[in-house]
Amino acid sequence: MDSKGKQTFDFNEHQHIRYNPLKDDWVLVSPHRMKRPWAGQVEKLAEDDVPERDPTNPLCPGSRRANGIVNPEYTETFAFDNDFPALLDDCPELNDTSDDPLFRTVPARGKCRVICFHPNSNISLPLMTNAEILKVIDTWIQETIQLGLTYNWVQLFENKGAIMGCSNPHPHCQVWASSYLPNEIRIKDQMQQKYLTKHGRPLLMDYLDKELNTKERLVVENDNWAVLVPFWAVWPFETMILPKRHVQRIEDLTNEEKRDLADIMRQSLIKYDNLFETSFPYSMGWHGAPTGQYYTTDTSHWVLHASYYPPLLRSATVKKFMVGYELLAQAQRDLTPEQAAQRLRDSSDVHYKRK
Incomplete structure (x- = not known):
């Protein structure tokens, strides 16, 4: 309350919207909702019993992947072509000459790669040493330079945890390069x-x-x-x-x-x-x-x-x-x-x- 007894605005108590200048959009902030009880979905706790090496895990050193290729016995970062890529470079030309503004299609070409951070599955970036993380950064740079010579966009990204759709607990990220800007x-x-x-x-x-x-x-x-x-x-x-x-x-x-x-x-x-x-x-x-x-x-x-x-x-x-x-x-x-x-x-x- 102010000196006149009127309620004063508090960013940590009252709802408001904030502008994102990077994306030209707004986010609604509703801090008072943190006081509400929760009776919704409860996720499983993250698994802590991941084995260090699992011969059936396709990302481990020496494991055979779905396409029959056997991984080398790598001891640091290891990058390879994604076995199930969302983008391929050999997409045929599109013969659609329609100028209808409601039905536009453009060919999409690209390349998808996977980078394993470490040979052990039971480790993640915060448990790695600075030197090991530096190897990851150097690999990010190498992949960006190589793919960037051909493609207009190179997206480095990591999905960590099953809750974020990661289907393999081995520490890794992906690189998707595309002919277009997403x-x-x-x-x-x-x-x-x-x-x-x-x-x-x-x-x-x-x-x-x-x-x-x-x-x-x-x-x-x-x-x-x-x-x-x-x-x-x-x-x-x-x-x-x-x-x-x-x-x-x-x-x-x-x-x-x-x-x-x-x-x-x-x-x-x-x-x-x-x-x-x-x-x-x-x-x-x-x-x-x-x-x-x-x-x-x-x-x-x-x-x-x-x-x-x-x-x-x-x-x-x-x-x-x-x-x-x-x-x-x-x-x-x-x-x-x-x-x-x-x-x-x-x-x-x-x-x-x-x-």
């Missing part, structure tokens, strides 16, 4: 270009400067990187990794920036796991300037960044459902980004399995 990237490209034209600086560099000034949503930082909960975050404990230098693509990172990235990834993922003392599930991915033909165009409006979208809301077994209003109207969240950032900051720096 929807999320096309919108981010337009919005970052508009911001640079109007304000003269990249959107995410201006944004990071302001976040580092207030530190209200900052989770962890080092000399070259910051991890924060975005002001416009949709998922309960969503985070973004941003470089402190204007970097457009992951292959532009210096050796020092790569080392610091490995360290800050491990730190932030340990905080995730410690939050509910479980192997924290998420979908994550990197977005940077497009590749292929875009190497010859001005992409100075782009800033490299990674996004983590974890579904857990209240505990290791209660997740956020994106249904109903979220599907038909707009994204909605209960926990405020500031509350989420505080809880992550307060989470221990020592992994709960190693205390």
Whole structure:
């Protein structure tokens, strides 16, 4: 209440909507809903009894995959062509010459790869060493450079946990390269270009400067990187990794920036796991300037960044459902980004399995 007895607005108590300048959309924040009781679906706890090596697991060293190929006895990161790709390079030409604006089709070509992070199945990135994570980052860079010579977009992404649709517990991620710009990237490209034209600086560099000034949503930082909960975050404990230098693509990172990235990834993922003392599930991915033909165009409006979208809301077994209003109207969240950032900051720096 103010001095006149009128109720004053509190971001942590009252509903409001927040603008996402990267995607030109809004998210509804309803913090008062955190007080409601939960009687909905409860997920299974993450499995902790995954064997170190399983000869029937197609991602393990020496295992035979569905196409008959036997994996080498790899001892660090291992990348190979996806046995069941969503995109193929040998798609035939489309002979549809229709100019109907309601029925448009364009050929889609691409390549899908898989990257195994580690030879052991019972380990994840927060339990790996900085040196091992650095090997993963180097492989991300190698794949991006190689595929980026041919394709206009290279999407690095990881789905972690069965709750996020991961069908194999072995630590791995995927790389999908495409001839076209996917929807999320096309919108981010337009919005970052508009911001640079109007304000003269990249959107995410201006944004990071302001976040580092207030530190209200900052989770962890080092000399070259910051991890924060975005002001416009949709998922309960969503985070973004941003470089402190204007970097457009992951292959532009210096050796020092790569080392610091490995360290800050491990730190932030340990905080995730410690939050509910479980192997924290998420979908994550990197977005940077497009590749292929875009190497010859001005992409100075782009800033490299990674996004983590974890579904857990209240505990290791209660997740956020994106249904109903979220599907038909707009994204909605209960926990405020500031509350989420505080809880992550307060989470221990020592992994709960190693205390």
